Amino acid sequence: MNLVKGSFYVFFQTYKKQNVIFWSVLLAIVLFSFFVVLTLVQDTFFMIILSVPIYIFFVTMGSKWLTSTFSYFMKFGLTRLQYVGVTGLFFLCWSLVTALFSTGLHQGIFFLNRVLELEQFMIFHPLYFINPTIAFHFMFLFDFVLLFLCLLCGLLLNYIFFKFGLVGGYSFIGLMVFIPILAIALKWYIPLFDVVGEITIVSFCGVIALVSIVLYTFIAFCLRKLSAVTG
């Protein structure tokens, strides 16, 4: 549909700059670390985590989404439902592509390590906690759903700031910080670890996907009557 093509075009152009800068910096760090390890003396173990910056990047991107595109699309005559729809679609594609790339990067370094018999360099991925030789498709699936969730979380945050202003937004963040503290105090982590111990990666991804769908539906509902003009 023309609408989808047009929306994707605008989304892409709007976020092109940020993506280019982010990935350039990230890849520069990877390359730099890699060559440092190649040229340096043994016994220096180099470990970097790429996933976390990427997750944070996605939350940040999501948290600017409404502010930078909502008003524009409303002016161009999209209904709010259409806007939520194309946003969801774009988020899915974005997460998919990024997950593919990220997983490819991780696996690639892993492969290079084996080929070059390097022991000192590793890009660490959260899944390595569970299984250091995790398969491609598991890592991909994990990143895919998690990145999608990150975008949605960012979007929710943006919505709260958009609708309730700075006071509302920061109060919400305050509350969010409060919850883990509460969880530790009430010792909710015990049953949580039990579950985590039992769960398979696929079921875990399933749970995250489910949470994402619920969150997405909730955001779609909230946006129904949102005014595109603040104040």
Add this chain to the structure above:
Amino acid sequence: MMNIQVRNVTKKYKDKVALNKLNFTIEGPKIVGFLGHNGAGKTTFLNILSGIIPTTDGELLVNGNPVFNTAQVLRDICFIAETGNFQQDMTVEQSLKANRYFYPKWDQELARKLLKVFALPPKSKVRNLSKGMSSALGIITGLASRAPITICDEPYIGLDVAARSKFYDLLIEEQEVQPRLFILSTHLIDEVSNLFDEVLILDEGELLLQKDYLEWDETILAIRGSAEEVANVAKDHEVIYEQVFMNEKMAVLYLKDDWSNNNAITSERVSLQELLVYLSKQQKARYAI
């Protein structure tokens, strides 16, 4: 044929009522001048008409269908606001390309021609355009959209006289080729009022006047004379504004029925621009206490 029905439209904010039970109908194609002093509620109304904000009460229908969140209606409306019409990091060329996806009747040839007419650099980012150039981009979008309802809210901020003149020429040409309902909200009234088919004036969130512009002189008149004579004549009509100067009273009347010449007073035409100045004087007086 486009038909806009405004039924009891009200918009309330925390501290004020922006629009109060508006009721009127606009039918086109025609060029409608949508006027009023600052704060009268023009932009609020246009935002509601374009589906950008919801009403607090009442409904706004286009050809019988509500505007808000209705795709088939929104597709036929192009709204060019004062600012914020484009994504800052996209180039002029990219912005126009994006428009093609959103307006089913978009005319790329016209857009390309207008780019040259207004001499816009296609590869410049919107962020780097001067005020005049981004207004020109807005005008190009509005014209090339060929949307059956095209709304321009102060479309010429920063445009010089020559560019504005080009815009008026283009407007006339466009109406000849493919007429549509154009709604122009502007403060540069004396330049563009000769183009209006119809005039709507909002005052304090309410409709003051809606008139076929050709009938203007049969509807609005200013009279001068002594206080008693003026009061005598004015009682049969609606007084929009009055003032006393040099022992002479002047009243601007909204004629309720036929005007018959009276030798005790002089009557003269009131231009659209003058009427709005009187209305804003009235508004200032209201808040001056």
Add this chain to the structure above:
Amino acid sequence: MKHSLSDQKPIFQQIRERIEEAILDGHLQPEDRVPSTNEFAKEYQINPATAGKGVNELVDKGVIYKKRGVGMFVSEGAREILINERKESFVEQYIKPLKIEAKRLGITEEDLRKML
């Protein structure tokens, strides 16, 4: 360009008067083509309907006639019609104000004759 249309008189009236003056001064002869409403609109940057109102008044008076599908043309005897019409309003438009102003300034009939 606006060709200095004033805002003291309705625009349609000014359009009508411009055509009348062109005919009276001989720029437009009988059977000459009168511009279309769209042409007036473009020339003066006005609404075609406004131009149309002015033109139609002249059609009603018989000064211009419409040739279907071709355009508007000046009628035979248009100049005479306008001259007669203006002669009738000459007294009202020019003589009466002259008398009022002369009275205001204390100019006598003698002085007026000398001035003429």
